[in-house]
Amino acid sequence: MSAAQTINSDEAKMGNGLATKPSEGVKKAPVNTIADKLMRFAKKIKPLQRASKPALSVLHAAPFPVQKKLIESLLNDALITLIDDGELDFLQEKSCAIRLEHSNLSWVLSFDGARLCVLNQADSDVCISATSVGFLKLMSQSVDPDTLFFERELLIEGDTALGLNIKNLLDALDYDELPKRWAKALSSLRYVLKQEL
Numbered sequence: 001m002s003a004a005q006t007i008n009s010d011e012a013k014m015g016n017g018l019a020t021k022p023s024e025g026v027k028k029a030p031v032n033t034i035a036d037k038l039m040r041f042a043k044k045i046k047p048l049q050r051a052s053k054p055a056l057s058v059l060h061a062a063p064f065p066v067q068k069k070l071i072e073s074l075l076n077d078a079l080i081t082l083i084d085d086g087e088l089d090f091l092q093e094k095s096c097a098i099r100l101e102h103s104n105l106s107w108v109l110s111f112d113g114a115r116l117c118v119l120n121q122a123d124s125d126v127c128i129s130a131t132s133v134g135f136l137k138l139m140s141q142s143v144d145p146d147t148l149f150f151e152r153e154l155l156i157e158g159d160t161a162l163g164l165n166i167k168n169l170l171d172a173l174d175y176d177e178l179p180k181r182w183a184k185a186l187s188s189l190r191y192v193l194k195q196e197l
Helices: 003-014 034-045 047-061 064-078 080-084 132-140 145-150 160-172 180-196
Strands: 096-100 105-111 116-119 126-130 154-158
Touching: 047 105, 064 080, 064 105, 064 116, 096 132, 096 160, 126 132, 126 160, 132 145, 132 180, 145 154, 145 160, 154 160
Parallel strands: 096 126
Antiparallel strands: 096 105, 105 116, 126 154
């Protein structure tokens, strides 16, 4: 090989006099997509946790018949498949209080064989209590119910067996068993909660 060929070969390797760095040593800049920005925003602002307080204040101010109609409508619409399949029959002639801690809100639920009902009474066979965020975690399945239970974010008092049946029912709930609009809403709720936690 001639001297000229050697020089040309060396220049080609060096990129005509500009040395190239090995690619594995180069760090890629982090992708800054809209989704990334939304995730950082959710973690910082915690929109669901902030929004839950005024929403609960409005609900607390509503008279009982309004609360009853709203909750019954939402629950029976969301759980229609479970009701039709007899999955809630164990609640017949039983009552379960749902208590939101730090809000003075509670409702006593029962099942009449065809639909869930909100009862106008204080006594119940079992009481399940949690913060609004705790119930959001439970409904969206973003946190395992056993984790909530053992970390005392979810409390069961009274008929523990009945309470565990309800907890297990929610734990085993498949989004495919829900109407599509509810499955989509809970999936979105789970996504946002995961960014906030």
